[in-house]
Amino acid sequence: MTDLSSTSRNKINMPLVGFGTYQLSTEEAESSVAEALRAGYRHIDSAEGYNNEKGTGNAIKKSGIAREEIFLTTKLFPGNTQWGVQEKTYDSTIATLKNQLKELQVDYVDLYLIHAPLASLRLEQWRALIELKKQGLTKHIGVSNYNEEAINEILEAGLEKPEINQIEFHPLCAQPELTQFLNKHSIASTAYSSLAPLSTWRTAEGQGGEVLAEKKQDAQSTIKEVASELNVSEAKLLLRWVLQNGYSVLTRSTNPQRIKENIDLFDFTIPQSQMQRLNDLNQNQAFAWAANGLNPMEAAPALK
Template sequence: MELSNLTRNEIGMPLAGFGTYQLSADQAETSVEEALKKGFRHIDSAEGYNNEEGTGRGIKESGVPRSEIFVTTKLFPGYKSWGAPEKTYEQTIETLKNQLKLLQLDYVDLYLIHAPLAELRLEQWRALMELKKLGLTRHIGVSNYNEEKIKEILNAGLAKPEANQIEFHPMNTQMELTKYMKENSIVPIAYSSLAPLSNWRSVEGQGGEVLADLKKEGQVVIKDIAAKLNVSEAKLLLRWGLQHEYSVLTRSTKAERIKENLNLFDFEIPNSDMELLNKLNKNQPFAWAANGLNPMEAAPLLK
């Protein structure tokens, strides 16, 4: 079954998407093409992934009509602590225009500020509002924003973010933020759903070994429930996110796993097992840990 035939969220985004983080441009090209041919209809990219040219080639070569594909990409806002200059309003506008050239697209479906790392983040948000008016993106949102940073936008009298993409899995449930987003009709999108697993980012240099000891106890629970339900641990974690009403992202360079990770709608996790998974929460993010950073807490004060 093609994902286009499955449930989408409020902004038309398929609930299971294909991510491109840590893929080379060539890997992004072949994997995105394969994912679309296997039925994925949501592709998630970012300026900071440095592979949008390959992602764009994969979209084009898949032969799937543009109208059927939901494409997300993100603005890297700049971060002074990394020596990366913060983007101004004008630079934010130009950044998406350049990303569209790389992606070989006329528009993206969702454009996100990747993290609230810049003092200029309200200026950048105003630019995203303008990009939506220009038709270069159909929806605008944020990523790695906590409740405080979302309220900062609202208190400035600016348009509400339509979505927030955050690290979300049984060891980092962020339930208060999840509740806030639901109450305010902000679409929740999960990344790093597979972070609890021992083989997550296991290639040297990907950073999966950081904080690995914190996961061991929970991995036993995940393994037992997956075995009981006769599904892979990856599918279990992705399904857990779906049952919390998140859109989820998966990524692989292997054709058989790409296909398997799309089949998330043919089983359900019983409530008792959902509770066991929920109890694994440590409020511990893992995705940015190799950089020594929690992006939700690293935001500078506005001046």
């Protein structure tokens, strides 16, 4: 997919480049989302588990941008008994989004996701998402960190299929089999943590970027070489690689200049030969949750 522009959208009318709010404080979420909206982002990604939705809502409310011009995603944290967090039921899932709407200061979200298949009640939660869509509290519903098996549970139950799956996606975690499965079932894909291969990713104390750093070293020289040959930053290269693979992509920064740079991905194309060099780096190695000691795509408990 190389015929892309700043106005391109995916099959659920989501702008291809979104701004994420993970690991931001409430104050940082407000200032950074405000900066992102000024820079032209119209896709904002949030989550119950980020504990900063009040800040995101403040930024949206103060922006003066019409609500219908902003594609707003948020996520349900499903619960996880291994972490001592009670699993959400059908009713508590309904109540959770209603509370999130209050925090975000909006009447609806454009997309509501189950954050990961960590609960044995995930089909019950999915039925609740279907109901939330019927009620108009979300326009679209989907999942995040779901592998083929977890999505097949939904399909085999005869329920409405997810419209999107948000997963970690970059040259070291390209997940070609899952990508093929999603395409087969016309499920759109959004990438997060697409800058994970870089040495500059999540370097602040407590962010966990140092975990598994040794697995990135060989790839970093190739990424640097390709970026230099195309005269773009390594970050822009990786984000553009995601788009050319047919995914939408989330970026995140508190630096106003980087926020502006990360949405400017439509003035160059990665030639196929260079795409292949990046594709060849794949290890199917996940990094985003490694500091938490798990891969969420492999952590689904048995259904109740």
